[in-house]
Amino acid sequence: MKRFAVVAALLGLTTVTACGGIGDRSAAVDGGLYTTVDALKPGIDANAPINPYNPKGNTFRGYNAEWLGWTKNHLTDPNQFYPGVAESWDIAPDQSSITIRLRPNGRWSDGKPITSEDVKLSIGLAYTQGGTAYALDPSAAGTASDIEIVDDRTIKISQSAKNPSATFVRGVMETCIVPAHIWKNVLPADFWDKLRIARGDTPQAEAARAEITGLAEKVIAFGPAKDVSAGPFVLKRVNPGEALLVKNKNFYNAANVAPEYVKILNYTGNEQIWNYLIAGKLDNAPFTALPEQVMKRIVRTEGNAVVRGYSPVGNALAFNQTRKPYDNVHVRRALAYLVDRAQVTKIASPEGGVASVATSGLHQKAAEAWLGDSYGALEPYRADPAKAEQELKAAGMRKIGGKWTMPDGTPWKPIIHVPAAFSDWLTGAKAVTSQLNDAGVEAQVVTTADYPLYLEELAAGKYDIGFWLVALGPAPYNVYQRLYGTANGWQMFGGRLRHVAPGKEGNWMGGAETVEVKGVGRVNPGELAFKLNSAPEAEQKKIIATLAKVANQDLPVIQMWDYVNTQFVNTTRFTGFPGDDNDALRLTSGVWLQLGMIKKRQP
Template sequence: MKRTAAAAVSLCLAAVTAACGGGAGGAPGTTGASSGDASTGAVFTTIDALKPGIDANAPINPYNPKGNAFRGFNAEWLGWTKNHLTDPNLFYPGVARSWQIAPDQSSITLRLQPDGRWSDGRPITAEDVKFSIGVAYTQGGTAYALDPSAAGAASDIAILDERTIRITQAAENPSSTFVRSVMETVIVPRHVWGSVLPADFWQRLKVAQSDAPGAGAARAGITALAEKVITFAPPRDVSAGPFVLKRVNPGEALLVKNRYFHNAAAVAADQVRVLNYTGNEQVWNYLVAGRLDSAPFTAVPAGVMRRILRTPGNVAVRGYSPVSEGLAFNQSRKPYDNVHVRRALAHLIDRAQVTKVASPEGGTASVTTSGLHQRAAQAWLGDGLAALEPYRHDPARAEAELRAAGMRKTGGRWTLPDGSPWKMTINVPASFSDWLAGAKAVTSQLNDAGIEAEVVTTADYPLYLEEMAAGKYDVGFWLVALGPAPYNIFQRLYGAQNGWKLFGGKLRHVPAGTEGNWMGGAETVEVAGEGRIDPGALAVRLNSAPEAEQRRIVSILARAANQDLPVIQLWDYVNTQVVNTTRFDGFPGDDSDALRLTSGVWLQLGMIKRK
């Protein structure tokens, strides 16, 4: 995917990494490194799904959207999230060697790698972690929210010894995503980054997280540090990861092994080349040429995949990716305010055919709409999944639903109830090749069924999100089912985009077309067997409910989504990656819980072996 904003990068990577990217094709970019570099040891070559378009002038800064910090290589988290169907709190070691989570998730105690050192030889200490948490506060987030009533905010950070630190969650409004938010903290060296935080930062933070006089000013002051953090440019890379950035040019970034890395003996590569690319076509060319030892998920047509797999050593590896592609409705626009219209469209769209066109190698047709990826739905709902309406391709049922909505059919074309033309537009970002292909397949099917439909493209994804949030689209493609935490999953359907705003621990529903509410759904919906529910309130409750209650709520919300159809799920993503076993082996296999991590993490954990 192409991104220019940090938030957009984060969102897309939580979803499907390079799943949607398109853009200009062309021959592979040049490496820009001399042959002498390659002769110094085993060289591992890859691309970074987070950074299509390497910027040689960007700082070595993991908070900068274009920064030359590569996750798992020279940018390090406390721990690396495993790809579990329902549990977001399983991790591989990173800067932390081990951790103890309180039974109620009220705190996490982290023990750092006992021999962890920065690439300049200094030890990685609990002071570094505390400082890194301070930096994270300038950017905000679940554990690092400044609002004292925000769900899941850290209330206390205690250094127990040089290599042990405990982070405690505020008891007033706990969150089930607190632990994951802490573990995914980027760790930076205090002795390099010290200037980005004022000397009295922790005193300011204490005031900011209180109701004391001056709290608002303290919050504003900390938030104002965000730009300073994002633009900070260290003079050289001081890395906690297995590699250190040696140089970068428009063609590639070259990283060399960090000899002080705690697990350096198990790291199979001496150097890493991260090649530049600006679109999927370049990645395909790299793979066909056998230049990549691994490539993260990239949307690939079936014919291109066959060419890729003919290259000696190339192997496709597939695993679970907790995200689905959906067709989302602005329910403040007619006729999409009528559930019968949405149900009719669900019956008219042949999801299997759409998936075959849009994402044949990286997706499977959604079984139904539940808000959940099918595999997660099976884990959360069990037999309840089979009870949901599947919305099979059924033109007769679709016609009945359209007539129930008062729509008219004249001369083979459907019109609005008053007889005026109905022209359906589906918006997608122009650079997302799979979304564009899927949207064209959907409009083709609808036109065949008598609904005039067309695809309208937006220049880039940040603009797409901006215009979508402003309510400019009737219908658009929207990623859903972003797991594994059920709270995150259902925020995509019943969160801020659909009118539910949580601030200061209080939830309110804002009118359609205001404060980013572009979905425009009703505040309450009727669910068979449950009566009238407030789905937004239930979705928020998922953030703190125990597992048994979470399962009950997930069941209710899945049925609400299935009946009300704020989106129509089209396909569930499959994390299809390509690795080349000519130079290295030991890559994670099909369905490995490490597949959504970068190959830098695979290298640092010692999974990959040199041939």
């Protein structure tokens, strides 16, 4: 799947010189040049500011943009991290707070110490953008309620007791830290007073919230005169073809950072990455959808190797149940029985996916960890035309002249929508429609120009069926919000959970508010999914077991394949890359470099 960042308005220009790079690899071979692409930044914009809050900004995660800590994406525990700006941290047993300790030798690339003031200022900037631990809505879950500077290198962030969340710690640790001495004037002098008012319920709160969110564009537009980095590298120059970064000599672990330079190459499509790999230009490339014949060419290149690991995300066909006949569970089950998921995966994502064993809402590996033996009891919906016919007849559908029709005899022509640039989704959708047409269901594929537009139209309820990312782990709350959250009608309003009518306020999935579950009874899946936000692990397991049954029986989606984190490395210049199933594979190679994993190959 091609990765995109959502494009926001670019409101400022960088002062970084848009001049050429250092030329070919041999120009810096003595100092060590590491070359890669950034999956988070397709399309380098040489005119964008050096700003991690800007979607096109010339900061690169793990290289010159640094988080407090780097998420390991454990199967069941979202609160495991590699150190970043933070050297260590203490999490309160009830997750009511996290105390961050910065490195005593931590310094910015300009030599100034990294302090608690930098962290506090960065949190303030994050509040202007909203979301995660820094939402301004007092009813939002898992938001910070207090920020206490203990000393120059220690800061404590507490969670609001009104609506605690198991995702709070991760939201804090994934804060990008910027230098206060560069950014201090971006926030007004009374910012923290405004924030205190905004988090309250006084008459002035709404106006204060508006003032803070109104700062978002100013933050996005800010363009520092030069890169001052807490990471292992500093941006030296950028042009439309590449960004060149040089080692940060003040980085705490600089002695163990192997290359002197990093070159991040521009790309706008998967094919460019394939060509870079075939030419042996890249030391590492993240997951890229590709056909089998291209994989064979890549691995023939000297030094190229493939590593694979867990990727907490899956792909699914999602139904708009506000549209007939997809409001009928028998139709959804029939489609599940008509699709051979293994065959679709083999065609669409042979190197980057494994056919889903069963629809549960979870990635298979996470499902096995959370559900144990009960995972095997879920209905797998293996391809079975006879069962599909039974389900269609139960829905009142009719077969006329070898073609399935609506109950009233009018044509039934399912349309599957996909973004045009996602090659695996497009190929998968075509494979699905081919199978459906063979079974007498006249299905077709329609593409949308780009991913942001696709998501916009999906949320507006314009599609009958669309491809949808699911199983977004590791936090189970996030996993089940994909199926039983805002997209399916459950929203927080005034501190309380409510279910809005199908087709209203972003409820494009249109599922029923309650579902009858065999062996369990009638349940409200949105309420259960919301409880995952604060439930202890033992209770989470019970909730997940129920929600897996709901998803499996009601099929708001049909899980197609679980992604495999397939990456490419080249060992002719560097060694020490993470191996198969290493939890660091979900992080950028900038993190591998800063942790000292990567070593120069010795002659």
